[in-house]
């Protein structure tokens with residue numbers, strides 16, 4: 014067996030608590046009832062030959078290679094589909110079985126190309142292994158009969174090939190697509206000798222419904238489905254366990270490497286966030302790391318209108334240090350700051366905020382979570398006492414009712430979406446609250462019970478209406494509330510939501526959602542068993558983002574849906590380490606572990622370890638840094654892994670702020686839009702080039718391990734360390750594990766975390782400390798972190814951004830599966846094939862009124878700016894609403910978005926912009 018692959022037990026484990034004792038080839042073993050004979054044998058160390066079985070899929074019993082003999086039973090049953098029974102005596106290696114298995118293999122091999130030595134899967138092929146395992150020495154049928162040896166190849170997918178001549182029609186790919194991914198793109202068409210694998214309606218893989226998750230490729234036991242990189246580079250030589258650097262699911266991967274070249278990324282079966290699954294980004298879109306656009310040398314220039322000049326690390330770092338010190342001497346200590354990256358590791362983020370607090374001497378540090386999930390941090394801290402989601406991903410398998418609010422998991426969090434779909438296919442119910450008909454609303458074998466297609470900007474009105482039904486129809490879990498929550502606050506909240514103005518009937522004209530639908534959804538959530546809420550940026554990126562997070566927490570507490578598996582409040586966090594960057598003290602008012610900078614005990618702890626006095630006043634948030642730059646009081650900014658000029662709202666303001674500074678440092682992989690305004694560019698290291706940890710949406714800390722040396726010479730933590738040293742502050746970590754040790758010494762929820770423990774356990778969900786030495790999968794189980802859960806009155810305040818006669822449509826934005834954020838990485842991979850441009854979705858009615866046809870270029874104008882893109886006419890959006898993605902810089906959609914933001918956290922209101930859309934007759938720039 015290929016040592017780089019996870020061990021395969023043939024069939025999934027049984028969850029039964031009853032133990033059954035059986036004898037296999039004379040060895041006694043106890044296994045859970047329901048375990049297959051094949052798995053029991055594997056656990057006893059006996060490998061039974063197999064082809065159609067693999068432990069990530071339900072047993073199918075088609076290849077007949079895994080036959081066994083069982084005392085007292087006639088025939089030779091397939092071990093993969095036969096469950097163990099108490100006292101069973103099983104024989105796996107009799108002469109009869111050997112002969113039968115050889116016969117089966119002979120048939121397979123007689124219709125298989127004999128090109129093992131030149132086959133890309135040579136050494137990693139289960140058919141080859143099984144031919145050896147059954148002792149195949151001859152093929153009596155010869156190779157001249159009818160066969161499939163000239164069956165065509167499908168090379169359409171950019172990442173993998175389908176070579177039908179090698180297919181043994183074991184249907185592992187079909188089952189992987191059904192069971193693991195849930196897309197159901199593959200079938201076995203035809204019968205008997207004519208059977209073959211078909212994608213959708215016998216289309217090419219690229220044209221089919223396939224979403225390129227790679228589950229079929231991983232499941233295929235032959236070279237039929239093979240990664241193109243394996244064909245090009247050859248079989249890998251070593252494997253490094255690491256974590257995907259794209260989204261907040263945090264999938265665990267084996268980076269399989271040849272020399273210093275990644276051959277493929279294989280999702281890790283023991284990865285607790287992904288359980289062996291992946292999406293197209295983590296699985297295939299890692300080629301950006303070696304893209305020729307990577308900048309591998311530091312760059313400097315005096316002024317931003319000058320061309321870049323290459324520099325040594327010493328010169329670039331020296332320039333930063335001298336400029337920042339000059340600026341601080343000239344304009345004051347608070348005239349510089351930094352922004353941490355949610356793409357970088359916890360250790361790197363910790364160092365950047367340490368640089369600001371200990372070396373710059375102020376608290377001017379912020380992070381891109383400001384523009385995505387800062388309302389989650391604030392809202393959940395106020396209600397529950399901690400700034401993070403409550404569950405692990407596994408918990409969804411015990412949910413009876415899922416509520417998905419302002420999130421599009423199949424595109425944004427695809428691997429978790431596959432878990433959700435699996436649970437929904439098992440019968441769990443689904444409520445979707447979203448202005449757009451996301452895929453989950455109706456997808457193969459799944460249909461949401463209710464889709465509350467609300468008007469953008471009316472989330473709080475909807476959550477109040479749901480709460481109204483829960484309170485006025487007697488659906489409150491009174492025992493939970495009495496025992497676990499602050500009662501005076503509950504009473505005020507219950508009185509508030511019970512007011513007639515919050516009823517579904519009264520709010521219908523605000524939200525556009527029929528009252529009966531709201532009532533039915535509320536009843537289902539409150540009474541349907543375990544209710545779990547999952548939400549995304551459609552909740553947070555609003556002027557009432559924090560209010561909505563609190564509203565969600567309120568209804569979860571009111572219904573007792575907190576504190577056990579299957580329930581909870583779960584933000585689906587966008588970036589790979591956005592949870593971690595918040596945990597690590599990236600906000601201007603909080604140290605690592607969410608302790609306010611005015612908290613003397615916390616400050617003294619850091620002062621003691623860092624050896625310098627620390628400021629007790631909160632620093633500037635990102636938007637305030639730009640305001641201060643325009644006022645002339647903020648002059649230097651260190652920006653790690655963040656592209657404001659592309660991703661932040663009100664681009665003109667950002668650009669003006671950046672242009673007003675005297676030293677902007679960009680630390681990144683590519684010269685991005687923000688780097689146009691930078692004076693020093695430090696080349697960053699990709700996740701393949703460094704050690705560290707990421708923390709995913711379920712608070713899971715996972716190791717990132719170095720696969721290749723940093724291409725520019727320094728990993729990001731080393732570069733920041735060099736800047737601190739140049740600024741005169743000694744910093745000498747030899748490895749990121751030492752930074753984690755410092756995090757553990759200073760951060761109460763991390764005191765039990767170390768690299769040694771991460772290596773031992775695989776991953777850890779914080780809090781991990783004396784009370785929870787192996788971490789905390791489900792939070793608030795015995796009591797809320799803040800003691801009692803706190804209900805907060807959530808008054809609906811309409812956003813000031815409203816549709817008007819001049820701007821009659823509401824624009825909202827989101828992501829697509831194949832692309833990631835502003836596309837810096839994904840656009841530098843073959844993923845661009847699926848999304849060459851951002852499109853504006855518009856309802857047929859609105860399109861017709863404006864004379865817009867499908868594919869027309871249209872001009873989207875708001876009161877702040879205008880841009881152009883192509884229209885896609887679809888009823889996914891309701892009349893009055895338009896939608897687009899923001900993955901391509903030339904779309905400039907943030908030129909259109911406004912400067913409204915969340916009242917508590919300044920998180921920008923990306924999700925509601927009043928716009929007009931008209932057919933375009935020229936360039937937007939010319940007329941905006």
Ligand code: SF4
Nearest residue numbers: 180182183184186233
């Ligand atoms: S493509 Fe692979 S997994 Fe699918 S049926 Fe053929 S051999 Fe089996």
Ligand code: SF4
Nearest residue numbers: 190223224226227229
């Ligand atoms: S790549 Fe994924 S979606 Fe496509 S056919 Fe294979 S399993 Fe299905």
Ligand code: SF4
Nearest residue numbers: 257259260264292295
């Ligand atoms: S779901 Fe997210 S973490 Fe997992 S492979 Fe895809 S992008 Fe990576």
Ligand code: FES
Nearest residue numbers: 074076077079093
């Ligand atoms: S492995 Fe059991 S029948 Fe194929």
